[in-house]
Amino acid sequence: MIPINRFGHAMTDQPAKPRLLLHICCAPDEAWVVHTLAADYDLRCFFCNPNIQPLEEYNKRCAEAAKTAGHYGVPFDADVYKPQDWEDAVKDLLDTPEGGARCEQCFLLRLRQTARFCKNIGWSAFTTVMSISPHKRIEMLNKTGTIAAEESGVRYEPFNFKKNDGFLNSIRLSKELGLYRQDYCGCRLSKAERDDRKKAHHGDAEDTEKSKK
Helix, strand or coil: CCEEECCCECCCCCCCCCEEEEEEEEHHHHHHHHHCCCCCCCEEEEEECCCCCHHHHHHHHHHHHHHHHHHHCEEEECCCHHHHHHHHHCCCCCCCCCHHHHHHHHHHHHHCCCCHHHHCCCEEEEEEEEHHCCCCHHHHHHHHHHHHHHCCEECCCCCCCCCCCCCHHHHHHHHHHHHCCCCCCCCCHHHHHHHHHHHHHHHHHHHHHHCCC
């Protein structure tokens, strides 16, 4: 006998949703992507970011990502924090600008680790929430994700979460959820660039005030 639900409809077995591992870089990007995909995929979050420095910043972002996964009822895992892995990956590219070869190696490092984790848990596909950022080149993410997937024998799903105002929606949702929003990408070089911008802005503001006197 086929069971009947409380609405009087037959309860037939529903096909299982496809599994998709999400590489998480930060809670605001994670929140919008999980919000967007949860109805269609069986999701699992994997926080893997050896690029993030200092340790206090890493711990803060990881805790926020875990909290966000818990809010949506999605399993969450965090890789072991090994910042030296990032240092080794970009040691010959420290003088290159953000968004170039240094970032490509950083993506490849994190997505390789994600692909290996995907393989180890017996899942077949992964993607990254990083494509939501207007500062991340989708071509570079797709290239590094595909390389990482092929090396581990899994599949990379090339989502572009910037579409349909994804970034603006992530800002709105993160404010609603009260999430921490970082103001630099994560690595010590991007932090130094952030600090330089702040100093320059502060200096401009002081000059403006002096000119008013």
